[in-house]
Amino acid sequence: MSSTSSEGRAGLSRASAPLWALVDCNNFYASCERLFRPDLAGKPVVVLSNNDGCIVARSPEAKALGIPMGAPEYQWRAFLQQHGVAVFSSNYALYGDMSARIMTILEQSCPKVEQYSIDEAFVRLDGALATQAAEAVRQLRERVVRWTGISVSVGVARTRTLAKLANHLGKKRADGLAFLGNGAEDFALEGDDAHLLFRTDDVLAHLPVAEVWGIGRRQARTLWAAGITTAAALRDADDQWLRRALTVTGWRTALELRGLPCIAVENAPLPRHTLVSSRSFARPVTELSALREAVACFTGRAA
Template sequence: MSKARCFALVDCNNFYASCEKLFRPDLKHKPVVVLSNNDGCVVARSKEAKTLGIKMGVPAFQIREQLEQGKVLAFSSNYALYADMSARVMTTLEQLAPAVEVYSIDEAFLDLSGLGATQDLNAYGQHIRQTIQQWQGISVCVGIAPSKTLAKLANHAAKKWQKTAGVVDLSCRERQRKLLALLPVSEVWGIGSKLSVKLIKLGIETALDLADANPAFIRQQFSVVVSRIVQELNGESCLALEHVAPPKKEIVSSRSFGERITCKQQMQEAISEYVARACQKLRKERQQAKQLSVFLRTSPFSDKQRDPFYANNISQALAQPSADTRDFLSLAQTLLDRIWCDGYRYAKAGVMLSDFYDEGVYQACLFDHAPALPRADNLMSVIDQLNRSGKGKVWFASQGMQQTWSMKRGMLSPQYTTHWGDLPKVT
């Protein structure tokens, strides 16, 4: 392994809450939380909300008094806003680093191999922070290290300790070991809660204990994956940067309903909406799918006397793989007819596309007689372009007009960057 191997992890701070504050200067120093689907639980908190002791995942009704008194401001999840701001941040990182791996909506790994020989990496991390702050208005922290696992821990330290000024460089082995000694083994990337319990029973309580463990012993007790983590903690890079995200093996589109569904027509609209979303994602991946699954269920948490439980799912394959929404809409309605039962109050439904093929590589059977609809690719492309433009929406009639079943988002902020009507106005 080259000694010049170096990675950085750039992570946006309180990303959802930061996006909500970005276009609301009046909220600069105020506690803000973002709620999950149907405004159920807290999924993001500003640093001021964390200071108030609001926990991640707490149900919204438990902080209702603070919301009603105006001590905390809540927003519904604005996925369009977050996705667009994420794309802007990632585009900026691609201009600042030789190679970028987008790890999640608010995280990216950078390959900085060789840069340490020509410039100070801590200063480079500060340059990344300042550029993202200036260009996108989003605060980030940067962790730098010779392996991705160490970069993750460096980023954790940059977030936890203010004296780091948002950047931690673990190029030095002595600094690596000092930090590893301070962190419990559960903080290591790839070590979940169940695995950490097993490690602690073996006397491995800190990240440093794991780094000092014998890789062969760890491989024998756990797996080769955990033994690689040991190597990564010692600065040996075992995880390469993924320049191209691996293709998805399946696409799921599902939501809990804002109101219980008892009418089959409403369920047909919901399933059609989920099919349309899934197919749009499929085309974005430049893939075609052959298998469609439809599932629905009532709430497992309802009173069984009043709301008896029912759940079902069904799958079927098309004659040929397709990315045409119309093919899957037709099949979805057929599948729904087979599993729908009257008399239940449905809480959730969804669809899954699977059995993927690259465009143009499927070898049709001699007896296949289901040619694609004429000019299907052109039609789907036009629909996708219109729906991404922010100027309007095009949808299929089966998706319905009112969609009263859709999830509750009573505190939704405007789509400041993706919808013409929501563009901020300067007066």
């Protein structure tokens, strides 16, 4: 295994190299529902999947009650009632609309925005946005919350894969921001902003490899079998071995962990969320043509 913790050695001027920010909405569906129910501020809220089957979004208060993601509603019905949890059916038209508004705000602030899923986008920070990245993402975050009422977390790093990890760190902080790199100079973080920095080496050393963006269950099994259990070990794995065992996709992930950007929208791992566009019929459908029309309409929307 070669040891190639190479972030910081690419010979680029750190402060002016482009950065990636992952902007991710906090508890998106639950936050959208609460926008129209100010009486629910500070109260537990959950949103159910299609047909009200499972819990797919939880406000922080609902998380604190210990309600797990994906829990079947019927198993938790008594608990939800007992704790006064507000329960919503999903309203994808609303979430799609809020998502479009948020993406527009990001696009107005930054020239390059890649929407990744309904509630997250990669934003490229170039030039002045990169040299004053802390201020740029702080403003971005404030603008989104002020104009839409939805709070977002922002993770900043040299590659999209590291930005994803930075975002998870940002979610745990009150200011919703985190930078992942090997020194404050990577991002020109000055004064108090130095607190926004998490050191890549420390974070990757403690991160289970299965939690790296793009490492699915199958790749994780291959890695475990080879004794690679942390993100740091994946980063430092041998290139030839990576290409053979995980194909070029897994190798790219390792390069990204080293701080070398090589994942683009076209070859990015697919979001784990599925895409759904559906409604229930108002009355029983007996005509094939009516069914056909509805399926065509929602297939079109989903596409």
